[in-house]
Amino acid sequence: MTQQGDCNVKSFKTLDDMGDIRGKAVLVREDLNVPMQDGVVSDDTRLRAAMPTVNELSDRGAKVLILAHFGRPKGQANPDMSLAMVTKPLSDVLGRPVAFIADCQGAEAKAAVDALPEGGIAVLENTRFHAGEEKNDPALAEAMAALGDFYVNDAFSAAHRAHASTEGLAHRLPAFAGRSMEKELDALEAALGKPVKPVAAVVGGAKVSTKLDVLNNLVAKVDHLIIGGGMANTFLAARGVDVGKSLCEHDLAETAEKIMDAADAAGCTVHLPYDVVVAKEFAANPASLRTCNVHEVAADEMILDVGPAAVEALADALKTCRTLVWNGPLGAFEIAPFDAATVALARTAAALTKEGSLTSVAGGGDTVAALNHAGVAGDFSFVSTAGGAFLEWMEGKELPGVAALTA
Numbered sequence: 001m002t003q004q005g006d007c008n009v010k011s012f013k014t015l016d017d018m019g020d021i022r023g024k025a026v027l028v029r030e031d032l033n034v035p036m037q038d039g040v041v042s043d044d045t046r047l048r049a050a051m052p053t054v055n056e057l058s059d060r061g062a063k064v065l066i067l068a069h070f071g072r073p074k075g076q077a078n079p080d081m082s083l084a085m086v087t088k089p090l091s092d093v094l095g096r097p098v099a100f101i102a103d104c105q106g107a108e109a110k111a112a113v114d115a116l117p118e119g120g121i122a123v124l125e126n127t128r129f130h131a132g133e134e135k136n137d138p139a140l141a142e143a144m145a146a147l148g149d150f151y152v153n154d155a156f157s158a159a160h161r162a163h164a165s166t167e168g169l170a171h172r173l174p175a176f177a178g179r180s181m182e183k184e185l186d187a188l189e190a191a192l193g194k195p196v197k198p199v200a201a202v203v204g205g206a207k208v209s210t211k212l213d214v215l216n217n218l219v220a221k222v223d224h225l226i227i228g229g230g231m232a233n234t235f236l237a238a239r240g241v242d243v244g245k246s247l248c249e250h251d252l253a254e255t256a257e258k259i260m261d262a263a264d265a266a267g268c269t270v271h272l273p274y275d276v277v278v279a280k281e282f283a284a285n286p287a288s289l290r291t292c293n294v295h296e297v298a299a300d301e302m303i304l305d306v307g308p309a310a311v312e313a314l315a316d317a318l319k320t321c322r323t324l325v326w327n328g329p330l331g332a333f334e335i336a337p338f339d340a341a342t343v344a345l346a347r348t349a350a351a352l353t354k355e356g357s358l359t360s361v362a363g364g365g366d367t368v369a370a371l372n373h374a375g376v377a378g379d380f381s382f383v384s385t386a387g388g389a390f391l392e393w394m395e396g397k398e399l400p401g402v403a404a405l406t407a
């Protein structure tokens with residue numbers, strides 16, 4: 001098993017190395033952080049990714065205890081972010097019953113685990129309801145470890161987080177990589193281990209601060225950096241553009257400027273939108289909808305998508321590239337017509353991949369949902385469940401969740 005990174009070759013144990021696990025309790029870290037719309041799972045890719053590991057462990061007679069986070073509840077219990085909502089959709093995908101246990105640690109959780117039959121599957125409540133999760137608190141890791149005999153990390157998409165359930169637990173129980181974790185690392189290495197130049201990276205979406213950190217190193221590895229979504233607004237603001245009410249992290253302007261300087265120094269072309277789709281409210285086809293130059297956004301408008309002229313230029317740039325990595329939609333794609341730029345560029349990338357001129361890898365919970373929405377996820381060379389983790393892997397960073405499995 002290999003991983004891109006400082007030492008390049010890492011090895012860890014997999015489910016093949018677990019031996020007889022009948023009747024044993026296995027804590028399995030999955031990523032159940034799925035996109036939801038109106039309380040319904042709008043893209044079940046991450047649930048399907050969990051299936052090989054969960055069903056295999058269940059078939060081998062283990063009690064399968066699924067640990068996961070949902071959203072960012074900041075260490076507080078919050079019914080809007082309960083994993084109870086995801087338990088039935090997961091059960092539907094697995095085709096097996098799945099119980100719900102209302103805490104990921106403690107005496108009541110232990111009693112529920114003891115009562116689970118051999119081969120039984122349970123989802124434990126959101127690990128981020130405990131403040132210790134994101135702090136990688138040893139006490140929380142110990143408390144979770146007390147529920148199980150083994151630990152499996154199958155959540156590549158959360159492996160960039162050094163949290164109690166992604167990192168701390170691996171030091172407290174015999175630890176193994178799950179099938180999805182193995183598959184992601186192998187597929188990324190195969191597609192991007194030695195990327196053919198020119199390389200383009202599309203980075204969009206809403207998690208601006210997480211992704212800005214990555215761009216500093218990424219600009220040295222790619223020839224074109226295409227920035228969309230909330231990310232683009234932050235870069236435009238850094239260049240002095242008035243972005244009105246757009247999603248934008250103004251306090252990161254200096255970081256964005258440094259990234260643009262680093263890109264210049266590395267010979268990486270940064271593409272920012274020069275026309276944009278704006279509206280006064282985030283609703284389907286609002287009356288206030290219009291397309292304008294980035295310098296014409298009014299104080300009460302939000303930039304919600306990259307404009308058609310800029311998308312055409314981006315498609316032309318992509319045609320000159322041999323490798324594409326993509327994380328983050330170009331616009332607020334969940335509501336029409338703000339899906340237009342993402343759909344158009346995704347279709348161009350898919351067509352170039354089918355022609356054989358482009359290796360295309362995309363990842364991220366919402367990015368995958370956007371590609372499915374565009375009907376082209378199957379045409380990309382590889383689609384990862386991971387967004388931030390995928391970018392950090394691409395950057396060459398060691399991912400704490402993977403490193404802990406090899407320690």
Ligand SMILES: Nc1ncnc2c1ncn2[C@@H]1O[C@H](COP(=O)(O)OP(=O)(O)O)[C@@H](O)[C@H]1O
Pocket residue numbers: 204205206207208228229230247303304305327328329330331332333334363364365366367368387388
């Ligand atoms: N211009 C924009 N304004 C507001 N939200 C945006 C904009 N562009 C993209 N988004 C939002 O970004 C979210 C996805 O971002 P992110 O979580 O970073 O992606 P991923 O899960 O693929 O890593 C989507 O919900 C989308 O609506």
Ligand SMILES: O=C(OP(=O)(O)O)[C@H](O)COP(=O)(O)O
Pocket residue numbers: 031033071072157158161207210363364365366385386387388389
């Ligand atoms: O959805 C996730 O990452 P992604 O948005 O980069 O795809 C993971 O579940 C990590 O979530 P986090 O960014 O709140 O730590």
